[in-house]
Amino acid sequence: MKPLERFLKKQGSHLAARAGPGAGGPLQRRQSVSRILLPAFLKEPPEQPAMEAADGRWLELRPPDAALQVLLDDIILTHSLFQPTDRFLQQLHHHFLMASGSPAPCWEEGEVLPRKQAVLTVLLHFLETFKGILQEDESAGKVIKDLYLLIMKDASLYHELEDEILKLHQLVETVELKVTEETQPPNKQVKPLFRHFRRIDSCLQTRVAFRGSDEIFCRVYMPDHSYVTIRSRLSASVQDILSSVTEKLQYSEEQGTREEALILVAVASSGEKAVLQPSEECVFTTLGINSHLFACTKETFESLVPLPEEIQVSPGDTEIHRVEAEDIANHLTAFHWELFRCIHELEFVDYVFHGERGRRETANLELMLQRCSEVQHWVATEILLCEALGKRAHLLKKFVKIAAICKQNQDMLSFYAVVIGLNNAAVSRLRLTWEKLPGKFKNLFRKFENLTDPCRNHKTYREVLTKMKPPIIPFVPLILKDLTFLHEGSKTLLDGLVNIEKLHSIAEKVRTIRKYRSRPLCLEMESSPSQLQTKAYVRQFQVIDNQNLLFELSYKLEPSSQ
Amino acid sequence: MPEQSNDYRVVVFGAGGVGKSSLVLRFVKGTFRESYIPTIEDTYRQVISCDKSICTLQITDTTGSHQFPAMQRLSISKGHAFILVYSVTSRQSLEELKPIYEQICQIKGDVENIPIMLVGNKSDESQNREVESSEGDAMAKKWKCAFMETSAKLNHNVKELFQELLNLEKRRTVSLQIDGKKSKQQKRKEKLKGKCVVM
Ligand SMILES: Nc1nc2c(ncn2[C@@H]2O[C@H](COP(=O)(O)OP(=O)(O)OP(=O)(O)O)[C@@H](O)[C@H]2O)c(=O)[nH]1
Ligand SMILES: [Mg+2]
Numbered sequence: 071m072k073p074l075e076r077f078l079k080k081q082g083s084h085l086a087a088r089a090g091p092g093a094g095g096p097l098q099r100r101q102s103v104s105r106i107l108l109p110a111f112l113k114e115p116p117e118q119p120a121m122e123a124a125d126g127r128w129l130e131l132r133p134p135d136a137a138l139q140v141l142l143d144d145i146i147l148t149h150s151l152f153q154p155t156d157r158f159l160q161q162l163h164h165h166f167l168m169a170s171g172s173p174a175p176c177w178e179e180g181e182v183l184p185r186k187q188a189v190l191t192v193l194l195h196f197l198e199t200f201k202g203i204l205q206e207d208e209s210a211g212k213v214i215k216d217l218y219l220l221i222m223k224d225a226s227l228y229h230e231l232e233d234e235i236l237k238l239h240q241l242v243e244t245v246e247l248k249v250t251e252e253t254q255p256p257n258k259q260v261k262p263l264f265r266h267f268r269r270i271d272s273c274l275q276t277r278v279a280f281r282g283s284d285e286i287f288c289r290v291y292m293p294d295h296s297y298v299t300i301r302s303r304l305s306a307s308v309q310d311i312l313s314s315v316t317e318k319l320q321y322s323e324e325q326g327t328r329e330e331a332l333i334l335v336a337v338a339s340s341g342e343k344a345v346l347q348p349s350e351e352c353v354f355t356t357l358g359i360n361s362h363l364f365a366c367t368k369e370t371f372e373s374l375v376p377l378p379e380e381i382q383v384s385p386g387d388t389e390i391h392r393v394e395a396e397d398i399a400n401h402l403t404a405f406h407w408e409l410f411r412c413i414h415e416l417e418f419v420d421y422v423f424h425g426e427r428g429r430r431e432t433a434n435l436e437l438m439l440q441r442c443s444e445v446q447h448w449v450a451t452e453i454l455l456c457e458a459l460g461k462r463a464h465l466l467k468k469f470v471k472i473a474a475i476c477k478q479n480q481d482m483l484s485f486y487a488v489v490i491g492l493n494n495a496a497v498s499r500l501r502l503t504w505e506k507l508p509g510k511f512k513n514l515f516r517k518f519e520n521l522t523d524p525c526r527n528h529k530t531y532r533e534v535l536t537k538m539k540p541p542i543i544p545f546v547p548l549i550l551k552d553l554t555f556l557h558e559g560s561k562t563l564l565d566g567l568v569n570i571e572k573l574h575s576i577a578e579k580v581r582t583i584r585k586y587r588s589r590p591l592c593l594e595m596e597s598s599p600s601q602l603q604t605k606a607y608v609r610q611f612q613v614i615d616n617q618n619l620l621f622e623l624s625y626k627l628e629p630s631s632q
Numbered sequence: 633m634p635e636q637s638n639d640y641r642v643v644v645f646g647a648g649g650v651g652k653s654s655l656v657l658r659f660v661k662g663t664f665r666e667s668y669i670p671t672i673e674d675t676y677r678q679v680i681s682c683d684k685s686i687c688t689l690q691i692t693d694t695t696g697s698h699q700f701p702a703m704q705r706l707s708i709s710k711g712h713a714f715i716l717v718y719s720v721t722s723r724q725s726l727e728e729l730k731p732i733y734e735q736i737c738q739i740k741g742d743v744e745n746i747p748i749m750l751v752g753n754k755s756d757e758s759q760n761r762e763v764e765s766s767e768g769d770a771m772a773k774k775w776k777c778a779f780m781e782t783s784a785k786l787n788h789n790v791k792e793l794f795q796e797l798l799n800l801e802k803r804r805t806v807s808l809q810i811d812g813k814k815s816k817q818q819k820r821k822e823k824l825k826g827k828c829v830v831m
Binding site: 287294295296297298299300301317318 | 671675
């Protein structure tokens, strides 16, 4: 099965038809499109007998160029489901070579140019979609560079390709491919991923996307809570992390060799432990909010205890009490928009389908998920640390207000997170506090609960969302749920053929995300010192993520009534 | 939850490569090695006895590069005692301690009551010596702190360094006591002297 090959072979002339010399009229092209497309890519799945027909209709309904464009986009976005990216590119490369071989072994003279154009079209779309994340993939970068050089060599021979080649040139330049021959950029800045290494000024700066090659600092703890800080690539494997730690700890070389092998364990604030496998990669962004990495031997594993709770606020004295709901909500939206924008659209695909094919980092998506959980715990933490009943009820009201403004901002992620936080069992059981909430806000919150109700597959939420115009920050976990559903609902390969219908629905989902971000979000916010303070507060919440502890606080505030 | 107040925090400062990590690891693990791995920030914990009860000694080994001013400030404000290390093979490394000392003064205010040890490390390298022991001594007098020369490599004066530092604290906690009268303070001073030993 070589889907890309088929795609190129069959589509060569059509992808290029726009500029190709002997391109026929639209009607002719359309006919050939449906004739060629269907047998190549579509396989009627036994459980969905209507699909081929339906798909045929889909082709009829659109002008062929647009349909091809969609198909191309589908494949670029989802090819990793059936083929690793570097293989995909190798095939592209191979096709270009075949077209260059003069005379082409199996093609007629007049087909060479269209075929090359087809390769170029695919390559251009690929580069435009992948952009910065290509820097992370050395083998893919190498193929692109080779292909690029091949194409450039041809440039003078085929004047018809001029436009494409110019565009390719620009894209390759903006993508700044990192190929082995070139020297690595000297001391790239270490990015602050963990709170202890974040400085106020850096947390106020606009977030830029994390890449696997970024260097970060990370603390690794010992059973006695000693720690060493290591410098590591974000994409480092557990094995790499452990060898850095060992290198630091086995200070005496001779003695070192006899020491027992270490294992890496993530310990959550609740005491829950998870042993990380040596081959696991990019573990930093998958840690829970207050989880820490521990290095220990198999013998000491049992004795691991979590670090003491970090939070040290005098009750009722945090920023939240001083600042208006509107300011908090706007800073939440602004920050979450930054985080949302940092996620490459392919991260959504890779997150759901990784493990099947070589894994790309999905760090930015993971950070967004981590943040979503952080906001939920922040809401619960703030309420449960507020001892005075009146003040607590006031805070509750403020959070409902914050949710309302986030919703108005079309920031459904913050909205959801705040509502979920208020629905935390440790918060919702505070009967006395909820009783003090004004009726108007009680009703409002009831509406919000209804909006976030998962019944009938989140019907209410989806309806609200379709009415919104971009920019929108969606509730990201639901997108992942939908993608997972699409993935598990049907097979990728059917009798050796790619299930294009599946690819298409996945790509459609990704295009929705594209649409949400198609317009910039502009919130008017001044940069007064107090606003900056609020901004810093919103970007570095200190939260309790240990549910037992939250319950403890809750029962202390309002003991059970008998 | 507030941090365990039982911890006694010592912070080690000094320019890159003077041997801070070597001193700390010689003390904590009893080892030494020739190769050099620059530090970002490490903290080692040890149980010590302190006035008949038990507490944790936290030794924070900092970076010699000046990459993290915020982290440096934080360790100073959290630290109870400080070790300022230079290498006797580099006059420059002694110079580089000045801004750190000044920052400790600025953040802690009353430095006379804070245990500070000026340390000239690599005393074994007699051939490459740039700073005489008398110069270190003079600087310590100026800074009103204690002074010692050490060699992490030969394990010379390392344990003594930490013990001496803790002894300084014992003499001074007393005078730092906010409650209690003067006479009482003095009594405690006697009582506590030398009671804090490394186990
Ligand atoms: N001869 C000699 N060499 C030493 C001594 N102490 C440390 N060294 C060597 O000096 C180099 C630097 O030592 P480190 O302890 O890593 O220096 P550091 O002050 O921690 O450096 P940073 O972490 O970068 O700030 C290493 O190669 C050590 O082997 C010593 O007492 N004598
Ligand atoms: Mg060091």
